[in-house]
Amino acid sequence: MTQILQSIDKTRLEINASLKRKSELGQFFTSSNISQFMASLFSKEKMKCPKILDPGAGIGSLTSAVLVRLIEENLSNKATVNLFEIDELLEPRIYNTLSLFEEKINLDSKIIIDDFIEWAVANIIEENSLFDHHRNRYTHVILNPPYKKFKSDSRYRRILRSVGIETGNLYSAFLALSILLTDNGGEIVAIVPRSFCNGPYFRNFRELLLEKTSIKHMHLFESRNKAFRDDEVLQENVILMLERNGKQKDVTISISTDDTFSDYTEYIYPFEKIVQPNDIEKFIHINTSNEETIIEKFPSVCYSLQELNIEVSTGPVVDFRVKENLRQMPEEGTVPLFYPNHFISTKVEYPKEMKKPNAIVRNERVEKWLYPIGNYVVVKRFSSKEEKRRIVAGILTQDSVDYPVVGFENGLNVLHFKKHGISTEIAYGLYAYLSTTQVDNYFRIFNGHTQVNATDLRTMKFPSTNKLEQLGRWLILNTDKLKQEDIDDKLEELLKIE
């Protein structure tokens, strides 16, 4: 059996370079190690005579891994498999793959060269009109779908909406359709980017997933690019195992550095730690360290920014839209335009020698986007993969610059009070809190990418106003020779005092 998987792996590596529509169709094929791991997640007791769906099948690696498991573990002597693939050039490859199982298992197989989204939507609409709703449903779905955004006015968007799916990415569309095509008690194993776990764009998708399935297991790869080493896909991926209409119990979370799984470790988490009971955004938290997060350790860290009377906005000045108003250096009639580069720990370097402009002409067109000078905390929206921290904060104070109003560029999130500044202590306190290692670790549990959205900050929990003020006062007295450990220790010290 191992030989079969090795031979499929060989094909995978061989055809990689010859794929003509590789990036257009998201053709990144799963290695045999990952396929085997994914197949191992299906519950043994449910594997008798399975009806398996493999949407976006590539060369059939995932189906093969399930078949190998059925045979090796003697779980079933027959199986139905439906493999969907849009690229007709892969059809003979899938035939070859399935032919490796001849005489090893009784296979009822169909290779369907079609657009899975079109097919699945039509099927679901037809199913809804039938009396016997579950007639064509699958007991098992295994998928590594293509990843690509599609536009809000596209045909995909429209037809998906007709079956109650609101999403703008192929992978979430594939997974949502797979869920709808699975029978009650059926199981779905998918490898997908982690980006659906947070952010407003995937909220509807998270709701569908959490309403229609229970999460049984989630696996993360510690290293961002090792899961697909050969293809160098720089995506943080998660392997999910879901049960259609299953009862939500504790969730297994596992981690390994790469697809050798040599350092595989797993923990069991109560579901309340994965999705917080009162979180309307339904962020999915994946804690791989088995250590308590700051909010678990200190229940007093329980306030949303809204409860603290603080708002978050994305910097309203989109520089390329107001090019004619930008100036490299301040001059008569301009005010500062702040970019992430201007903020270095608690200091503002302004003006600064840099590629980006430093100033914006103050006129009628831009006036609505300007903020009166005051104390604001900013958080970078985009960090690079190499950067150690995901949350990089900065602080602008009343005295940072001598101008009545200032602009914040779109690469920043701005914390403010009704478009005005906040108190100095709170601003320093928020800056300090957001700059701790504990908060960065807490953030990584629900955000697997390098982007920090305003919704992420709105969903996060903060200490009380009082604690933030204390932290702020301490930071104001100690801004100069501060080390990371000092801020981290101070936060814990303050939170320990009830």
Ligand SMILES: C[S@@+](CC[C@H](N)C(=O)[O-])C[C@H]1O[C@@H](n2cnc3c(N)ncnc32)[C@H](O)[C@@H]1O
């Ligand atoms: C990320 S690859 C994974 C392939 C395979 N499942 C594996 O794990 O090796 C996604 C596959 O989906 C196929 N695909 C892309 N868009 C599709 C669509 N609309 N319908 C069906 N297949 C599609 C691509 O050609 C590609 O083979």
